[in-house]
Amino acid sequence: MASMPNHAPHPSPPQPVDLILRPRWLIPVEPANQVLENHDLVVHQGRIAALSPRAETAQRYLASQIQDLPEHVLMPGLVNTHCHAGMALMRGIADDQPLQAWLETAIWPLESRWVGTEMVRDGTLLACAEMLQAGVTTFNDMYFFPEAAFEAIDQSGIRASLGILAFDVASAYGHDADDYLNKGLAVRDTLRDHPRLSFMLAPHAPYTVSDATFERVATLAAQTNLGIHIHVHETQHEVEQSLAQYGERPIARLERLGILGPQTLAVHAVALDDTDIDTLARYNVHMAHCPTANLKLASGIARTSAVAAAGINITLGTDGAAGNNRLDLLSEVRLAGLLAKGSHQDASLFPAHRLLYMATLGGARALGLADHIGSLTPGKQADLCAIRLDTPSTLPVFDPASHVIYAAGREHVTDVWVSGQSVVKKKQLVQISEEEVSLKARLWQNRFRG
Amino acid sequence: MASMPNHAPHPSPPQPVDLILRPRWLIPVEPANQVLENHDLVVHQGRIAALSPRAETAQRYLASQIQDLPEHVLMPGLVNTHCHAGMALMRGIADDQPLQAWLETAIWPLESRWVGTEMVRDGTLLACAEMLQAGVTTFNDMYFFPEAAFEAIDQSGIRASLGILAFDVASAYGHDADDYLNKGLAVRDTLRDHPRLSFMLAPHAPYTVSDATFERVATLAAQTNLGIHIHVHETQHEVEQSLAQYGERPIARLERLGILGPQTLAVHAVALDDTDIDTLARYNVHMAHCPTANLKLASGIARTSAVAAAGINITLGTDGAAGNNRLDLLSEVRLAGLLAKGSHQDASLFPAHRLLYMATLGGARALGLADHIGSLTPGKQADLCAIRLDTPSTLPVFDPASHVIYAAGREHVTDVWVSGQSVVKKKQLVQISEEEVSLKARLWQNRFRG
Numbered sequence: 001m002a003s004m005p006n007h008a009p010h011p012s013p014p015q016p017v018d019l020i021l022r023p024r025w026l027i028p029v030e031p032a033n034q035v036l037e038n039h040d041l042v043v044h045q046g047r048i049a050a051l052s053p054r055a056e057t058a059q060r061y062l063a064s065q066i067q068d069l070p071e072h073v074l075m076p077g078l079v080n081t082h083c084h085a086g087m088a089l090m091r092g093i094a095d096d097q098p099l100q101a102w103l104e105t106a107i108w109p110l111e112s113r114w115v116g117t118e119m120v121r122d123g124t125l126l127a128c129a130e131m132l133q134a135g136v137t138t139f140n141d142m143y144f145f146p147e148a149a150f151e152a153i154d155q156s157g158i159r160a161s162l163g164i165l166a167f168d169v170a171s172a173y174g175h176d177a178d179d180y181l182n183k184g185l186a187v188r189d190t191l192r193d194h195p196r197l198s199f200m201l202a203p204h205a206p207y208t209v210s211d212a213t214f215e216r217v218a219t220l221a222a223q224t225n226l227g228i229h230i231h232v233h234e235t236q237h238e239v240e241q242s243l244a245q246y247g248e249r250p251i252a253r254l255e256r257l258g259i260l261g262p263q264t265l266a267v268h269a270v271a272l273d274d275t276d277i278d279t280l281a282r283y284n285v286h287m288a289h290c291p292t293a294n295l296k297l298a299s300g301i302a303r304t305s306a307v308a309a310a311g312i313n314i315t316l317g318t319d320g321a322a323g324n325n326r327l328d329l330l331s332e333v334r335l336a337g338l339l340a341k342g343s344h345q346d347a348s349l350f351p352a353h354r355l356l357y358m359a360t361l362g363g364a365r366a367l368g369l370a371d372h373i374g375s376l377t378p379g380k381q382a383d384l385c386a387i388r389l390d391t392p393s394t395l396p397v398f399d400p401a402s403h404v405i406y407a408a409g410r411e412h413v414t415d416v417w418v419s420g421q422s423v424v425k426k427k428q429l430v431q432i433s434e435e436e437v438s439l440k441a442r443l444w445q446n447r448f449r450g
Numbered sequence: 451m452a453s454m455p456n457h458a459p460h461p462s463p464p465q466p467v468d469l470i471l472r473p474r475w476l477i478p479v480e481p482a483n484q485v486l487e488n489h490d491l492v493v494h495q496g497r498i499a500a501l502s503p504r505a506e507t508a509q510r511y512l513a514s515q516i517q518d519l520p521e522h523v524l525m526p527g528l529v530n531t532h533c534h535a536g537m538a539l540m541r542g543i544a545d546d547q548p549l550q551a552w553l554e555t556a557i558w559p560l561e562s563r564w565v566g567t568e569m570v571r572d573g574t575l576l577a578c579a580e581m582l583q584a585g586v587t588t589f590n591d592m593y594f595f596p597e598a599a600f601e602a603i604d605q606s607g608i609r610a611s612l613g614i615l616a617f618d619v620a621s622a623y624g625h626d627a628d629d630y631l632n633k634g635l636a637v638r639d640t641l642r643d644h645p646r647l648s649f650m651l652a653p654h655a656p657y658t659v660s661d662a663t664f665e666r667v668a669t670l671a672a673q674t675n676l677g678i679h680i681h682v683h684e685t686q687h688e689v690e691q692s693l694a695q696y697g698e699r700p701i702a703r704l705e706r707l708g709i710l711g712p713q714t715l716a717v718h719a720v721a722l723d724d725t726d727i728d729t730l731a732r733y734n735v736h737m738a739h740c741p742t743a744n745l746k747l748a749s750g751i752a753r754t755s756a757v758a759a760a761g762i763n764i765t766l767g768t769d770g771a772a773g774n775n776r777l778d779l780l781s782e783v784r785l786a787g788l789l790a791k792g793s794h795q796d797a798s799l800f801p802a803h804r805l806l807y808m809a810t811l812g813g814a815r816a817l818g819l820a821d822h823i824g825s826l827t828p829g830k831q832a833d834l835c836a837i838r839l840d841t842p843s844t845l846p847v848f849d850p851a852s853h854v855i856y857a858a859g860r861e862h863v864t865d866v867w868v869s870g871q872s873v874v875k876k877k878q879l880v881q882i883s884e885e886e887v888s889l890k891a892r893l894w895q896n897r898f899r900g
Contacts, residue, residue: 091845091848091853092846092849092856095856096797130843295792296792299792299795300793301793325852325857328843335785338745338785341546341747341748342749342751343793344748345749345750347546347552347746347748348548349546352545391884392887392891393580393583393778394541395892396539398541398542398895402545407541409776409860434842438841438842441845445846448846449848
């Protein structure tokens with residue numbers, strides 16, 4: 001046997017991995033306020049394996065695929081905590097109307113005629129296409145026929161939290177609240193092992209759900225450990241109607257009925273007084289702030305400064321495309337920051353890194369998914385979004401986090417991954433065909449007009 | 451001589467023209483509230499020759515070039531009525547600070563070190579690139595060294611209104627207000643025949659301009675018939691400072707000094723009381739509403755509902771990229787609409803066609819250019835913008851005007867013309883090189899950091 005050379009301990013061989021991404025900047029979101037340069041993101045079996053200093057990557061990892069992102073920020077995919085995806089087919093069909101008129105004269109009549117599995121599937125596919133191209137990797141949905149929404153979710157490669165609807169108004173989907181709940185629970189039973197699906201109970205709103213239904217929802221939440229996704233205090237009108245009908249504000253009523261808790265997501269939450277904010281904070285309720293929809297439907301401006309000061313987790317939602325009219329979370333997070341600064345006349349409120357948190361990890365927490373997504377943390381799912389900053393609208397670059405919020409938009413999103421799978425590549429959809437999506441949207445355009 | 455056949459009057463031969471554009475929809479802006487289908491836009495010698503019913507176009511016009519825009523809205527190019535283009539190089543260099551701190555600790559020190567002809571030319575070129583790709587065909591500028599800005603304007607093919615600055619603060623550009631004015635007037639004397647340039651007197655703001663300088667500006671305005679472009683009532687702080695120093699509100703002071711009139715453009719105009727609004731309305735002053743900058747710098751939310759009710763012409767401005775941080779007029783006009791609806795809780799305020807007017811013809815009026823640009827009117831310059839609506843984020847299409855405002859963004863702008871010259875084609879800059887623009891932006895990034 002030949003003599004062994006005298007040498008340092010033998011280095012371990014490079015670990016085989018699926019994918020190495022080499023961005024100009026990495027924003028992990030957690031730890032907070034960091035922008036890493038000269039770091040690679042290592043992905044294996046759908047998860048983040050490491051954030052590797054570039055100088056060490058080659059000796060540590062051997063990748064099946066390496067992708068350079070030389071002028072890009074790589075960050076967690078965006079989390080849209082409130083959407084009615086199927087309504088994408090009604091984008092722009094009725095504008096410049098307040099919430100109640102818009103619902104009663106435009107949206108509900110259309111829905112009562114057309115909602116069904118085909119519409120929900122096609123509308124959700126359109127919404128998934130739009131959201132993926134805008135860097136949204138997870139959305140929280142509340143709509144009829146979640147089993148049809150699932151088909152589009154499954155096909156497009158996006159991650160979603162589906163609502164198990166409760167609604168005391170009959171529709172093509174359900175004849176009463178129990179029917180809605182039973183159907184939603186059955187969908188969950190069938191699909192609960194899907195790797196990109198989760199579920200929340202979704203009682204629509206205080207003005208459409210009875211006390212008895214809320215009590216059943218509270219019981220189900222306790223039994224199943226599911227979160228609760230609900231519109232709350234969207235308008236002052238809603239609060240006044242509740243005072244007239246129940247003698248209490250909706251949030252007080254929800255408290256009495258056991259709906260508030262650390263897995264409850266209060267959507268909109270515009271018309272809040274100090275007591276409402278205290279109550280939400282006391283129960284550790286999360287907020288889905290939907291600034292565009294709140295402005296466009298004239299609901300008002302949410303009191304995000306006071307809400308944040310109370311310690312409430314503020315997340316961002318697009319609402320549905322019928323009311324917004326875009327499913328563009330980068331627009332929402334920018335607007336959330338601008339509105340907070342301007343309406344409270346304090347420019348230091350919600351700085352860029354804080355806003356990025358709200359659009360990613362904050363959202364993941366609200367959906368009960370913070371252990372799985374929302375930050376570039378080893379072990380989490382590789383839900384990622386790359387944003388290109390070497391364009392005339394994003395140069396020069398002094399602070400990439402500022403640019404993601406204030407200068408860039410969905411037009412700068414180039415590549416998106418969900419669980420390590422490419423879903424958008426060079427701005428093009430990967431898992432679904434833009435032609436198919438467009439064709440279906442045009443089909444429904446003709447039907448709605450006909 | 452052979453006998454002439456007996457026939458109907460001989461049709462006139464087709465008229466030779468330079469360009470025929472065949473869009474899916476034409477929004478002329480004037481007449482108001484119209485969306486034309488099956489119409490072509492005929493361009494000759496830089497001007498709009500006709501809006502021709504498609505069925506008649508071929509027999510009437512013989513074009514050197516025909517361009518199909520089968521899924522596009524064709525509309526007037528956007529008019530950005532307030533910009534500091536040279537500041538594009540400072541995009542994102544200091545965020546999340548209120549106006550005075552931002553100016554005094556970040557922007558002014560940087561400007562005092564770096565402002566010069568090279569910076570203004572390179573910064574303006576970057577701004578022109580960004581604005582053109584966003585469908586902006588005219589901008590109204592206020593910055594140092596307008597002769598350097600001109601070089602970028604000339605090169606890029608954009609139209610601009612250049613400010614003849616008046617400023618009682620010394621800088622690398624001027625040592626006192628007379629020096630600024632004399633230099634600006636000399637630039638105007640040299641460049642006044644340029645086909646894409648116009649000029650306005652630009653006294654910076656009430657808090658940086660003395661009574662004596664305002665008096666000279668008023669005299670010059672009367673002598674030259676130039677308009678006046680000025681920051682006014684941007685913050686409550688400005689109003690209070692003026693009350694302390696002059697014993698009157700800035701607008702009252704400007705009235706006394708003869709600065710207000712039907713060619714005056716009041717920028718920002720956030721901190722307005724009812725008397726201020728009455729005064730601006732009485733003098734037919736125009737307003738440059740800059741909603742993003744007003745929010746981001748925590749100046750507040752302008753009272754656009756009351757301003758519009760008083761009959762004041764509201765136009766849109768991006769402000770400079772250092773404060774916004776994007777030169778994206780479609781973002782501004784959407785935000786203007788959303789803010790008005792939300793802050794006044796009236797969803798019917800500023801419907802989509804009204805907002806389109808503000809971003810085009812309203813802006814042209816404020817710059818004294820309404821006879822030349824701002825609508826698709828035969829005889830006007832062919833300053834045009836095509837916006838593509840067959841994408842997953844803009845389908846279906848029920849109302850193209852709504853989509854331009856609420857669903858589309860600069861990412862949907864595909865082609866832009868100024869005076870009939872192509873400046874953006876399939877999203878790419880035509881007259882200037884994106885590589886050159888980017889290289890220069892990076893150069894300044896390094897200098898500012900160094």
